[in-house]
Each structure stands twice: as structure tokens, then as C-alpha cells.
Amino acid sequence: MNDRIAPDQLAPAPRAEERKPAPAPVATRGYIGASIPRANAKRLLEGRGCYTDDIQLPRLAHVVFFRSPHAHARIKRLDLQPARAQPGVIAVFDGRAIAEYCTPWVAVLGHLKGIKSPPQHAVAIERVCWQGEAVAAIVAETRAQGEDALAHVEAEWEELPAVTDMEDALSGRYVIHPDLGDNICFKRELVTENFDAAFAQADLVVEETFGFGRHTGVTLEGRSILADYNAAEHSLTVYHATQAPHMMQDIFSRHLDIPEASVRVICKDVGGSYGIKVHVYPDEMATAAISVMLRRPVKFVADRLESFLTDIHAREHKAKIRLACTKDGRILGFDLDDLTAIGPYSVYPRTSGIEGNQVVNLTGGPYRHKAYRAKMHVVFTNKNVTCQYRAVGHPIAVALTEGIVDLAAAKLGIDPAEFRRRNIIPDDAYPYTFPSGIKFEKLSHEQCLDKLLEAMDYRALRAEQARLRATGVYRGIGLAAMIEVTNPSPAFYGVGGARISAQDGATVRLEPTGMVTCLASVTEQGQGTDAIFVQICATAVGVSVDKVRVMTGDTGVTPYGGGTWASRGAGIGGEAVLQAGKALKSNILDVAAAMLGVDKATLDVRDNAIVDGATGEAKLPLAEVGRVGYFRPDTLPMKFQAELSVTRHYTPREYGFTFTNGIQASLVEVDTDTGFVKLLKHWCVEDCGTVINPILVDEQIRGGIVQGLGAAMLEECVYSPEGQLLNGSLADYLVPMSGDVPDIEVAHVCTPTKQSELGAKGVGEAGTAGAPGAVMNAINDALAPLGARVTDQPFTPERILRALGRI
Amino acid sequence: MNPMLETTITVNGTRVTRRVEPRTHLVDFLREELGLTGSHTACEHGVCGACTVRVDGEIVRGCLTLAVQANGRAVDTIEGLSDSGEIRDLQAAFHERNALQCGFCTPGVLMTAQELLRTRPAATRDEIRDFMSGNLCRCTGYQSILDAIEAVLIARRQARPA
Numbered sequence: 001m002n003d004r005i006a007p008d009q010l011a012p013a014p015r016a017e018e019r020k021p022a023p024a025p026v027a028t029r030g031y032i033g034a035s036i037p038r039a040n041a042k043r044l045l046e047g048r049g050c051y052t053d054d055i056q057l058p059r060l061a062h063v064v065f066f067r068s069p070h071a072h073a074r075i076k077r078l079d080l081q082p083a084r085a086q087p088g089v090i091a092v093f094d095g096r097a098i099a100e101y102c103t104p105w106v107a108v109l110g111h112l113k114g115i116k117s118p119p120q121h122a123v124a125i126e127r128v129c130w131q132g133e134a135v136a137a138i139v140a141e142t143r144a145q146g147e148d149a150l151a152h153v154e155a156e157w158e159e160l161p162a163v164t165d166m167e168d169a170l171s172g173r174y175v176i177h178p179d180l181g182d183n184i185c186f187k188r189e190l191v192t193e194n195f196d197a198a199f200a201q202a203d204l205v206v207e208e209t210f211g212f213g214r215h216t217g218v219t220l221e222g223r224s225i226l227a228d229y230n231a232a233e234h235s236l237t238v239y240h241a242t243q244a245p246h247m248m249q250d251i252f253s254r255h256l257d258i259p260e261a262s263v264r265v266i267c268k269d270v271g272g273s274y275g276i277k278v279h280v281y282p283d284e285m286a287t288a289a290i291s292v293m294l295r296r297p298v299k300f301v302a303d304r305l306e307s308f309l310t311d312i313h314a315r316e317h318k319a320k321i322r323l324a325c326t327k328d329g330r331i332l333g334f335d336l337d338d339l340t341a342i343g344p345y346s347v348y349p350r351t352s353g354i355e356g357n358q359v360v361n362l363t364g365g366p367y368r369h370k371a372y373r374a375k376m377h378v379v380f381t382n383k384n385v386t387c388q389y390r391a392v393g394h395p396i397a398v399a400l401t402e403g404i405v406d407l408a409a410a411k412l413g414i415d416p417a418e419f420r421r422r423n424i425i426p427d428d429a430y431p432y433t434f435p436s437g438i439k440f441e442k443l444s445h446e447q448c449l450d451k452l453l454e455a456m457d458y459r460a461l462r463a464e465q466a467r468l469r470a471t472g473v474y475r476g477i478g479l480a481a482m483i484e485v486t487n488p489s490p491a492f493y494g495v496g497g498a499r500i501s502a503q504d505g506a507t508v509r510l511e512p513t514g515m516v517t518c519l520a521s522v523t524e525q526g527q528g529t530d531a532i533f534v535q536i537c538a539t540a541v542g543v544s545v546d547k548v549r550v551m552t553g554d555t556g557v558t559p560y561g562g563g564t565w566a567s568r569g570a571g572i573g574g575e576a577v578l579q580a581g582k583a584l585k586s587n588i589l590d591v592a593a594a595m596l597g598v599d600k601a602t603l604d605v606r607d608n609a610i611v612d613g614a615t616g617e618a619k620l621p622l623a624e625v626g627r628v629g630y631f632r633p634d635t636l637p638m639k640f641q642a643e644l645s646v647t648r649h650y651t652p653r654e655y656g657f658t659f660t661n662g663i664q665a666s667l668v669e670v671d672t673d674t675g676f677v678k679l680l681k682h683w684c685v686e687d688c689g690t691v692i693n694p695i696l697v698d699e700q701i702r703g704g705i706v707q708g709l710g711a712a713m714l715e716e717c718v719y720s721p722e723g724q725l726l727n728g729s730l731a732d733y734l735v736p737m738s739g740d741v742p743d744i745e746v747a748h749v750c751t752p753t754k755q756s757e758l759g760a761k762g763v764g765e766a767g768t769a770g771a772p773g774a775v776m777n778a779i780n781d782a783l784a785p786l787g788a789r790v791t792d793q794p795f796t797p798e799r800i801l802r803a804l805g806r807i
Numbered sequence: 808m809n810p811m812l813e814t815t816i817t818v819n820g821t822r823v824t825r826r827v828e829p830r831t832h833l834v835d836f837l838r839e840e841l842g843l844t845g846s847h848t849a850c851e852h853g854v855c856g857a858c859t860v861r862v863d864g865e866i867v868r869g870c871l872t873l874a875v876q877a878n879g880r881a882v883d884t885i886e887g888l889s890d891s892g893e894i895r896d897l898q899a900a901f902h903e904r905n906a907l908q909c910g911f912c913t914p915g916v917l918m919t920a921q922e923l924l925r926t927r928p929a930a931t932r933d934e935i936r937d938f939m940s941g942n943l944c945r946c947t948g949y950q951s952i953l954d955a956i957e958a959v960l961i962a963r964r965q966a967r968p969a
Contacts, residue, residue, distance in 0.1 A: 037902045037903055037905065038902075038905065041901075041902055041905070041907055041910065042898075042902060044907055044909075044910025044913055045889075045898040045901055045902060045907065045910070045913060045917070046845070046885065046886070046889035046898065047843075047844070047845020047846070047884065047885030047886050047889060047913075047914040048845065048886070048889075049845075049910050050844075051844075051847070051911065053844075054838075054844035056842075144828075144830075217945075218945055219909075219911075219945065220847070220849040220855065220857055220909070220911040220912050220943065220944075220945050221847070221849065221909070221911045222849070269909070269910065270909060271847070271849075271909045271910070271911030272908075272909045272911060272945050272946060273909075274945070303851060304849070304850050304851055304852065525908075525909060526907070526908035526909030526910060526946055527908060528905070528908070695904070695905050696905060699905045699908065699947060699948075699951055702947065702948035702950055702951070703908060703945075703946045703947050703948045704948075705948060706947075706948035706949070707945070729850070729852050729854075730849075730850035730852055730854040730855055730943070731850075731852050731853075731854050735943060735945065736948075736949075737940045737941070737942075737943060737949075738936050738937075738939045738940045738942070738944075738949040738952070738953065739936055739937055739940035740940075741948060741949055741950075743950050744948060744950055767948075
């Protein structure tokens with residue numbers, strides 16, 4: 001009974017001749033460095049992407065979770081039978097039922113000495129430790145029927161004391177997990193030999209305590225999983241919005257007892273990750289277990305309230321920092337005491353000790369002091385868990401460092417830009433070992449500072465600021481230099497015993513028509529992995545970008561690898577693609593040389609053809625190599641076998657991490673009557689080594705900066721003293737909208753890493769790392785003439801008015 | 808169980824009739840009943856704009872509109888606007904500037920942007936920023952989105968006879 005749309009209402013599909021010709025390669029490095037639009041963005045622009053929730057399978061059931069209303073409580077009674085009787089309900093499960101199919105986990109790593117955490121189950125058994133923890137699962141024919149049935153679950157609780165304050169947790173007044181002895185998940189201390197002497201000889205020691213609001217990633221697409229168990233072959237296919245398909249394959253295999261090779265994780269389009277979708281979530285594990293239990297496909301998609309209650313949070317820190325310096329403005333050392341709370345469990349499998357560990361590693365980052373002392377405690381609380389979110393630890397370390405650096409500069413009456421120039425590690429000082437023990441291959445702080453000051457016209461801004469102050473307009477300029485961990489080696493997780501791949505692989509195959517297919521283990525989350533791999537692959541093989549197709553996100557198809565996290569996709573995955581592409585080219589030339597009966601060394605692949613390397617004269621179209629290689633290998637020499645499919649892998653080995661550096665600046669105007677801050681402009685100069693696609697890099701930085709601006713200005717998961725989340729909706733938890741953010745100018749210094757041929761370092765987290773520190777310094781610069789200062793993020797109007805003594 | 812109501816909606820030019828529960832949101836109806844998965848749900852609160860669709864030519868939040876409210880009316884989604892070619896220039900401008908990353912917000916952003924382009928052809932950049940401030944994008948930082956819309960606005964203005 002449907003009327004069909006009239007054909008003339010449809011715009012005709014573009015015919016081949018209407019399609020734009022492929023962009024031409026750049027002369028020297030092929031497509032490396034070209035701003036080519038992402039081919040895979042087209043489907044998203046037409047609403048024809050395929051996110052996990054878009055997938056429907058026959059007999060698909062939907063799971064919803066009954067979640068704890070209390071932060072800490074014993075489950076006295078749980079009766080699921082009234083829910084089981086509701087329309088459409090297929091099954092109901094408590095924690096014990098799920099545990100028969102899914103073993104618990106303990107999130108510790110060997111290289112984080114002393115880290116401890118209790119076993120965690122997919123669905124709580126006997127006790128709940130945060131508001132929102134899953135207590136029962138209801139499976140129904142539709143999501144709506146499942147949610148209706150939730151209202152019929154009967155539960156009685158014995159409330160237990162909720163530990164929600166970090167210092168209270170540290171005191172151990174009430175221990176959340178008695179078996180562990182205290183509430184300390186992990187602690188770390190380090191001190192350099194010269195520390196006491198440096199602080200004793202200092203002309204000036206400044207000290208400040210900074211607070212950081214617990215916030216979260218707010219992926220627009222909620223966490224999504226569709227698990228499809230095949231009982232006949234004891235195999236599991238999981239469609240999963242994840243950043244790390246192979247890591248999840250290993251975890252599903254071990255905790256559900258299904259052979260690794262019988263678990264296939266498929267990652268379709270992902271609606272935002274930012275580190276949120278790289279962790280093991282109990283409700284997702286339960287969904288996979290339920291698919292096994294019911295022998296049918298089961299889907300779970302977190303709604304917005306569930307996202308706020310159970311997506312990992314991050315960055316609840318309180319840190320005291322001291323800086324020692326000489327009176328001529330030379331930094332001698334830093335002294336850090338950081339306290340962070342992670343909820344009731346360390347998150348599997350990466351642990352919740354990494355963020356604090358990074359703060360210890362990175363504080364003081366850009367500077368050439370020699371003395372450093374750090375103390376850091378990670379404590380359990382009865383709030384949602386925290387773990388690694390975009391720029392892990394960096395926003396804390398940068399804000400602490402840059403905040404105290406500005407305070408020291410102000411005390412000494414030295415301009416903050418000049419103070420930084422005197423103290424940043426010089427560009428000719430590399431390789432360089434930092435007091436925390438981390439090693440830098442080659443950074444460019446001096447060049448970045450120069451470029452930033454020029455881009456923003458620092459002197460003119462200072463003059464304008466002074467002029468406006470005289471008229472009662474309070475503008476501030478803030479700087480934040482930074483270092484950033486990228487391209488992690490196995491030193492990040494593997495050495496600690498985590499089964500998380502630090503290497504990545506790529507398979508590159510010549511198709512019979514001369515096209516090239518590239519299968520890569522790094523995943524696409526919208527950052528442009530597929531696009532840069534097309535560029536790298538096309539360059540390496542010698543074909544145009546329109547001839548390359550990239551496939552990612554399927555453990556059944558791609559080589560084994562780590563996926564997307566810690567700014568590793570371009571630097572690690574990209575190098576694997578480059579080496580695979582070069583190897584394929586060599587193999588193509590072997591076939592061509594055999595076909596032509598000439599020396600391979602005289603040939604090259606350019607513009608989709610075999611050419612004479614010296615003259616550029618076309619010898620064979622690539623399609624001819626494909627035709628002969630696949631369909632007429634009988635025409636090739638008897639002992640010759642064409643190998644037109646090649647796999648290569650890459651692991652960074654020389655350095656634990658390939659550090660990048662950069663500097664950001666913020667210009668703000670504070671309304672001293674309302675406490676509102678207007679972000680007027682933001683600048684970033686960044687050095688990520690080889691830039692593969694400038695527009696993608698710049699957009700990664702801009703998007704990252706805006707997430708950092710959200711943390712600095714708006715975002716906080718607010719809990720009551722009883723551990724109740726008070727703002728679990730997007731109407732209450734504010735994120736930056738277009739009216740909240742300034743335009744952002746991005747520029748680059750390019751220092752390629754020499755560890756790889758590609759020379760690329762990571763860039764996805766740089767913006768988020770530096771933005772909060774820059775904004776904080778800008779606000780405090782604006783408030784300085786009024787004798788006010790803010791140190792607790794987010795810098796809400798209320799906090800600014802309090803600092804001004806207005807309320 | 809709620810009674811099912813027969814509901815007829817012209818979706819992207821095609822008339823469809825279904826029996827739906829009165830509580831079914833328009834965006835869920837489009838996604839689950841018709842398989843038009845280009846419209847997304849994200850906040851389910853009317854805040855983020857990912858579910859934006861057009862009803863009788865005006866944009867609405869698909870998560871705050873019931874499917875039965877659209878009975879007898881015309882609904883356009885991102886799939887329809889793409890097939891008709893109505894926003895091809897806008898999509899090309901977004902593509903060229905990488906004004907999307909994960910793409911989850913993008914259909915809603917494009918629906919809102921097209922509303923702006925149709926109803927406020929003289930908008931300034933600040934007015935574009937203001938108009939678009941009901942669509943949450945967590946990836947881009949918005950600058951490229953504003954750039955793309957501004958470029959199309961200027962191009963359409965120039966293409967229109969004075």
C-alpha cells in the first residue's frame with residue numbers, strides 16, 4: 001500500500017564521467033602531506049553509515065539493565081519474577097546466573113607496582129559499589145518492553161557507608177573493600193637525588209593546590225554492542241562500537257571460554273570514542289554472555305543516563321604543586337603531590353592507575369629543571385569508575401605545570417612568555433632524559449613558542465589588554481606549553497602483562513583490475529584512519545588514491561593489532577601500511593619484470609602503471625599485471641610465483657613513547673559582574689612530525705581543544721555526598737556548543753621521528769592536553785589586577801564570582 | 808498494552824501506513840519501523856539535535872515528537888534530502904572541509920543547516936553560530952561546520968538572481 005517515490009524525484013546517481021578525477025599526488029612525497037577529503041565521510045554525510053545500533057538481525061533480542069539506585073549497598077532481596085512475567089520479556093538474569101558464563105576480572109598490571117583491585121563481575125553479586133552498577137539483566141523482544149519490565153523488578157537494600165570524598169577515602173576511615181586493607185588502589189613516589197638541594201638553594205618557591213572536576217567523554221553514540229552466538233560452532237560474532245577489536249576478541253574469548261579464533265569482533269562506524277570505548281564494560285560483557293546463554297543475537301545500547309552513570313569518568317584530581325626557581329627566573333625543580341579517585345574498581349584491562357601515573361611522568365614536561373619529587377595516590381570511592389579518556393593525565397599535568405609556572409613568573413615580575421623561553425628545553429638538547437625518567441627523541445619547544453607568539457601577535461595583544469583594562473574590560477592571555485605521549489611501545493601495557501597489542505599490521509593486495517585493497521588493524525572512529533591509509537598506501541604502491549580501498553575494524557579480516565588509542569594510529573599503523581605498500585610494489589615489479597623479460601631494477605610503478613624507471617615511459621598498465629598474475633600465471637616462468645598480497649607489521653622499539661610537543665594560547669574576557677568568561681580566540685602550534693593530511697590533523701587539534709575547553713569551563717559529573725550523580729543528562733551536564741567556543745588557529749612545526757620511515761607522531765590528544773591550562777592561565781591573567789585567582793576546574797561563573805568576592 | 812494507532816506519514820515522498828504505539832517517538836519510528844537509520848538518538852532530551860528531521864517543511868526534534876503526531880503529514884530525513892539532491896552543495900562543503908569526524912551528529916547538523924540556509928539567507932557568521940548552537944558535535948569543535956555553512960550560504964546567495 002506504499003506509494004513509491006516518483007523516479008524523477010530522485011537525483012540521479014553520479015555517473016562515472018561526472019565523478020571528480022582523483023587528486024594528483026604531490027611531487028616529492030606522493031600523497032603524504034595532501035589535504036584530501038576522507039572518502040568514507042560521504043556515507044556519513046548521506047545518513048548511510050552503519051553504526052552498531054543500526055544493525056538488525058533475525059531473532060534479535062534487546063537487553064536492559066536494572067541498576068543500583070545506591071552508591072554502596074548490600075542486595076538484601078532481588079525478585080526478578082514479576083519482571084519475567086511482563087509482555088515481551090524473554091529472560092531475566094541476576095549476577096550469579098551471568099557469572100556461570102562470564103568469569104570475573106581483576107584490573108592490575110605488573111609494571112604498576114602494588115596496584116590492587118577486587119574481582120569485578122559483569123553483573124553485581126550481593127553488593128553494589130556505585131550508583132548505576134548493573135544488578136540484573138532483562139532480555140525482551142524490544143527495548144521498550146525491556147524498559148517497561150524494569151519497573152517490575154523488586155529489590156530491597158541494606159545501605160552501606162558511601163565513600164565519596166577523596167581525602168576521606170585516603171584516610172581509610174571506612175574501607176570499601178575490606179579484603180584489600182585500605183582504599184588505596186595504587187601509589188607512586190619518586191624523588192631525584194638533587195631534590196632537597198635544589199629547593200634549599202631556591203630564591204623563590206611558589207605553591208598552589210589545583211582541583212580538577214570529574215568529567216566524561218560524552219560520545220554522541222552511546223556504547224553499543226550486538227553479540228551473536230552460534231551454538232552449532234560455539235562461535236561468537238560481536239558487532240561492537242570499540243577502539244580495540246583484537247583486545248576485545250581476547251577478552252571475550254577468555255572470559256566466555258570460547259576459542260580465540262572463534263570470536264570475531266566487527267567494528268562498524270563508531271559515533272565518537274575519545275578513549276571511552278577502549279575499556280571493558282560490565283554490561284557489555286553481560287550482553288555477550290547473554291547471547292551465549294540464550295543462543296541468539298542480543299543488543300545493548302547505553303542510553304544517555306546509562307552513559308553518564310557507567311561510561312568511564314576521568315580526571316578527578318586534587319594536586320598540590322611547588323616550583324623552585326632562581327630570582328632571574330630559572331626553574332630548579334618541581335614538587336608534586338597528587339590525589340585522584342577512581343571509583344570502586346580499577347577498570348579492566350588497562351587499569352585506572354595510568355592517569356595518575358601519567359601525571360607523575362609528565363608534570364614539568366617542557367622545562368629543563370633537574371630536580372623533581374612526586375607523590376601520587378589513587379584511591380577507591382563509591383562513584384562511577386574512572387579510566388583513560390582522551391589525553392590521559394596530560395590536561396592535569398599541563399594545567400599544574402603551566403599554572404605554577406605563571407605564578408612564579410608573576411611573583412618575579414617576568415612576562416610569562418619570556419619566563420617560558422628561559423626554561424624550555426632547547427631544541428638542540430636532544431635526545432634528552434627528563435627527571436621523571438622519560439626520554440625525548442627530538443622536540444621543538446623553542447620553534448613552537450616563536451611561531452605561537454608570532455601567530456597571535458603577542459605584543460599587540462598585551463598592548464590591547466592594557467588599553468582595555470583602563471576601560472574596565474578584563475581580558476586575559478594564557479599560555480600552556482606541553483609534551484604529549486604518542487606511538488606507545490609495549491612499555492605502556494604489554495610489559496605489565498596486558499594482552500594489548502603495541503604492534504599493528506597491514507595487508508595490502510593488488511586486485512586483478514589494478515586496484516589496491518588495504519586491510520589494517522588500526523580502527524576508524526572518525527579521525528580519518530581510512531583516509532590517511534589510502535594516502536600512504538597509494539604513495540607506497542604508486543597508484544592514485546581513487547584506486548585504494550581500506551578496510552578496518554574486523555578481527556576476522558585484518559591483521560592483528562592494537563586499534564585506536566594513545567595517538568598511535570598514524571605513527572604505528574601508518575608505518576605498517578607504508579612498509580606493506582612498498583613490499584607489494586616490489587612484488588608487482590617482480591611480476592612485471594618476468595612479463596617484460598627485463599631487469600626489475602629498471603622498472604617502477606607510477607600513476608597506476610609499470611613504467612621505465614629512468615624515462616617514465618609506460619610499459620604496462622597495472623591491470624595487466626593483475627590479469628596475468630591471477631588469471632594467466634601459466635604464462636610466467638615455470639618457477640615463478642606471483643605474490644600480489646603482502647602483510648607487514650610495525651612496533652616502535654627505540655623509545656618507550658614518541659613524545660610530541662606544542663604550545664597553546666587562549667584569549668578570554670571575564671565579565672566581573674556575572675562571572676561569565678567569553679573565550680575570544682585560541683591558538684595552537686603543534687609538532688606531530690610528518691603531517692599526512694593537514695586538514696585532518698588541524699581538525700583533530702580543533703576538536704581536541706574544544707573537549708579541553710569543555711573540561712575547563714563547563715563539564716563536571718556532580719555527585720552528592722551520598723554518591724548520587726546529580727546531572728546525568730545533557731540538559732544538566734553541559735558540553736561546548738557552537739556558541740560557546742572561539743575560532744581556533746592551528747599551525748605546525750614538523751620534526752619527524754627518525755624511528756620510522758614515515759616519521760609520523762600522534763596528534764589526536766594534543767588539543768585536549770593543553771587547552772585547560774591555557775584557559776586557566778588566561779582567566780587568572782584577566783583577574784590578576786583584581787587580586788583574584790581560580791584553581792578549581794571547571795571555571796564556572798559561580799567560582800569566578802567567589803574568587804572575586806562577589807558572592 | 809497501549810492501543811496501536813494507524814498512522815500514515817509521507818516519508819521522503821513515499822506514503823507509509825503503520826500501526827504504532829502512541830508513545831513511539833518519531834525518530835524511533837523512522838529508525839526501527841522504516842529502517843531509516845540516518846537519524847540518530849543521542850540525548851533523547853531534545854538537547855543535542857542528532858535526531859533532527861523535517862515535518863511539513865520545518866525541523867523538529869525526532870526524540871520530542873511522537874510518530875502519531877506526524878499522522879497525515881510529510882516527514883523528510885537525511886536520506887530524503889540526499890536522494891533529492893537538495894543539500895548536495897552543503898554535503899560537498901562539509902566533505903571538503905572535513906566538517907565531520909564520527910558523523911553521528913552530521914545528519915542532524917545538515918538538517919538544521921539547511922533550515923538556516925532556506926530561512927536566513929543573509930545570516931552573518933555570528934548568526935550561523937547562534938542558529939547551530941542547538942546541535943551538539945563532540946568531534947570537530949564546530950569551526951569547520953560554520954565555515955562550510957558560511958561558504959554555502961554565500962554561494963547560494965550569489966547564485967540567486969538579485
